[in-house]
Amino acid sequence: MTTAKAIIGARIFDGIFWHDDAALVFADGRIEAIQAADRLRTGIETIDAGGGMIVPGFIDLQVNGGGGVLLNEEPTVEGLSKICAAHAKFGTTGLLPTLITDTYAITTKTVEAGKRAKAERVPGFLGLHLEGPHLSIARKGAHDPKLIRPMEENDIELMLSCRGKFDAMMITVAPESVTPEQVTRLAEAGFMVSLGHTDATYETAKTYAEAGARTVTHLFNAMSPLGHRQPGLVGAALDIGSLHVGIIADGIHVHPASMGVALRAKNGPGKIFIVTDAMSPIGTDMTSFTLNGREILRQDGRLTLADGTLAGADIDMISSVRFVHETLGVPLEEALRMASVYPAEAAWLAARKGALKPGFDADFVILTDDLCMKSTWIGGRKVHQE
Template sequence: MSMTKAITGARIFDGTSWHEDAALVFKGSRIEAIRPMAELPEGIDRIDAEGGLIVPGFIDLQVNGGGGVLLNEEQTVAGLRQICAAHAKFGTTALLPTLITDTYEITSRTVEAGKQAKTEGVPGFLGLHLEGPHLSVARKGAHDPNLIRPMEEKDIELMLSCRDVFDAMMITIAPENVTAEQAARLAQAGFMVSLGHTDTTYEVAKTYAEAGVRTVTHLFNAMSPLGHREPGVVGAALDIGSLHVGIIADGIHVHPAAMGVALRAKNGPGRIFIVTDAMSTIGTDMKSFTLNGREILRRDGRLTLADGTLAGADIDMISSVRFAHAALGLPIEEALRMASAYPAEAAYLADRKGALKPGFDADFVLLTAELGMKSTWIGGVKVHQE
């Protein structure tokens, strides 16, 4: 059988334009082309999509868990594999499993598990997102304040040990516990350094952006708000063009009106991209779970501590895309880009992910015309079928 395959029988969105009466052609793990059906060579292995849509695979840069696994509770390759597999069922073809503020020992174990997962080629695993522990207690959210602390040299060395291992790595920090020099050092090593869980000012945020901070973690949540005299981190995220900005599109963490205002206000070239901030509940019927010894409750689409504090999100990526399209009135093309092209740009991966172009990774999703899931493909391999 030929290694070259063609997916036929569906409309194809390449990240920019739609293709009708065409096929997505890929060989091994890479895309070769989108070809008109009339130009497909004889003998090519054809796979009939039987209608629907072919779109770029989704990229999630903030995923705390899935499939019953929370990274903070299970720092193993098996745990990382389960998280990636759980989200593949909802169209995510690349992700950063995310460790919420924890001890140095737990962080070290997570990094070692991540390195092993990369060695083993876990499908969809890009690298890690360390969300803490170097945050602001004033904007801790559901993070354990007893574990929040300043960044030390050992923390930097641990992160630098990942430099040539992962495809991408993200570190959420607050200026309250990380110096601009430390942030610059990590940024210069190629990491996405992200402002989040911080009560800092616009001017300080701007200084950190100039030092190399690239992203902002879950816009509006756990950060100084936009004020008319002090724009805060929200103002910096929208005003500073170099910053790429994650947002949780569940209608709970951010009101749709606020999301719409942010999308219209954002200066480029940095874009607003979707993150799920998903927890272990995704793909399960769990009613509760534990984080740092505290029970998190699942009710009516919300995950909260006993006092009502939001603790991550209970949403997957295809649901987030549907929300952005339906609740915000975004064209489906833009909603799809927020889940694929824009996170790829933020993660320095726009040369091979986030679109269906020749030479790009063969990461794509087959959807119904109504945006229902049909199948997920990572590196040219079907990893999920409805």
Template sequence: MTAQKAITGARIFDGLFWHDDQVLLLDGGTIIGILPQDDLPAGTEMISAGGQLLVPGFIDLQVNGGGGVMLNDRQDVDAIRTICAAHAQFGTTALLPTLITDTFEIRARTIAGGIQAKAENVPGFLGLHLEGPHLSIARKGAHDPALIRPMDPADLEAMLACAGLFDAMMVTVAPENTTVEQVKAMADTGIIVSLGHTDTGYNTIVEYAKAGARTVTHLFNAMSPLGHREPGVVGAALDTGSLHAGIIADGVHVDPASMGIALRSKNGPGRIFIVTDAMSTIGSDQTSFFLNGREIFRRDGRLTLADGTLAGADIDMLASVRFAHEKLDLPLDEALRMASAYPADAAGVAARKGRLLPGLDADFVILTENLEMNSTWIGGNRVFQA
């Protein structure tokens, strides 16, 4: 029988409240609770956090690559393992490897790789995010327009076949290339339908949300803006309480002032949560890489095509949390929720992840008081030590 562990000497944030002079008690990969050290069972293994911060592990629902690997280039279980390990260095304990618009065959191999990653219990693997190919040409961003197309019956069948395979499955689509009926069919099976890369208007987004769409992909980017007569996708995302919205917190994709306005304006219960939209550069020394045969350049915290079009982000989750806390002047607990509790809610995995509560997975990060990495723990096991 595995001995229980207790993480001692930390200031603990459970996703709701801070706890001082308490310990986090684990049994295997599950949290037993937060309690006084004097109340620990006999024989508990003690692990000191050295007076640092212990917070819920970060959950990233949009990760295109890491560790020098792009999911579009490699879809096998080893590629997924590399991506998850690269992001664990920065506190991410659960993520959705994300396939950017590609061919039917590449998508099929991605799903097969994800099934294998699930079977092998790859640490940090939560499921898949298929971003495209059913997007709007007008708001394509860095997606290859030659690969963008309407969702046909075979596409829908492939999506529905993924239902229940993973802890979470997300699909980004645009109303221009998917129908309300297709969105409802996917949502009814538990697939997280996210609306993005779309130039449609407010009323259409509301209609698709009523059909079951749950999130909006990288708020402000690749979507119709908030206007005074047409609120656009941005207005619908902020005004529609049922919708959650991911946002890239790097100061490049969205101006901090716009981020602050959005956070103050969002109707609930849906929340704005942090995504990295990270590419293969995270955890690597790459200066460039290729996507669908086009070179993407890494310069000054930006990733761009040759014409300057932004192509994903060069930021990790911990840096995103620091940005939200320091540049947006958010309380640290709220910045942490945007990287843990809120994405867990959006992905429908809050019964297992996103907070440090009894019965949930023992996924957590130990940070210095200056928000630098100490260690990352997934399922009660330390997977990274700075």
């Protein structure tokens, strides 16, 4: 047993309510209570936050790289550790490092590295997100079309080898390359099957949702658009209540007006949650990097191929929260939920992550009143201090 600690001196947002003049008490990596600061038991170690707010740690279900590392280029335990550490500096306490479409050999290497990273308890590492290679070439975005292909039995067997190995596991697929039966097998094995990079119609998306698809990858980007007679995947994502929906909140991938419309239109219980879709430059001064042998340029907040195609995003999670709150005018509480509560719900983690409740993992972030970072805590351990 470790000594319990209590953090005082900041407002606490538990995911639903604010607590003033309160202390966050935690021990052995779990939250014990949120209680009145003047009623702490004698002898407990007390830490003064010095103002600001304590909020649930952010959960990012789509992050391709960070700290100078792109998962495709460094599919190792070390690479995964560097990505997780880079994003912890921006409030992310749990993430799914994401492999962009690559060869079967690289995918296998990434899966094996992920299993080792989980066994070694890399801080913040929840599991993997495999974005492809089973996508639509017509909606490839920055994915290499030479590597896109239909799902085969050996792919499913590789996925099934992950059963029980991770806290969460996600795969983005297109109906053009995957059958409903394959989706069902993956869903029954515990995968979040996400629809993306597809020209799927509303009707097709509904069929795949009924087969077990749970989420939609980066709403509006690389998918059939919303039309008045053909709702497409965008229409399906907003209309079908069982679907949880990721969105990139950088003001570049999606116009703020479109984001606002989507947030107002989404049927529940599935919610829209923030993903960064971040690449290797996050936390660095890099101006370019390589993906599948192609140069990606970083300029003015954009990451693009030479032809101008967007290739991931140049944003972190706290910046995304600020954008949603300050630019879109979303209440702060809801902006915070989009980065914590809602991704936890999408990933079946809401019984222990995404909120500050007794028994939950002590994953939290201390912020200034103007939403700048102060510190990040994972499992009750401070992993970053500004």
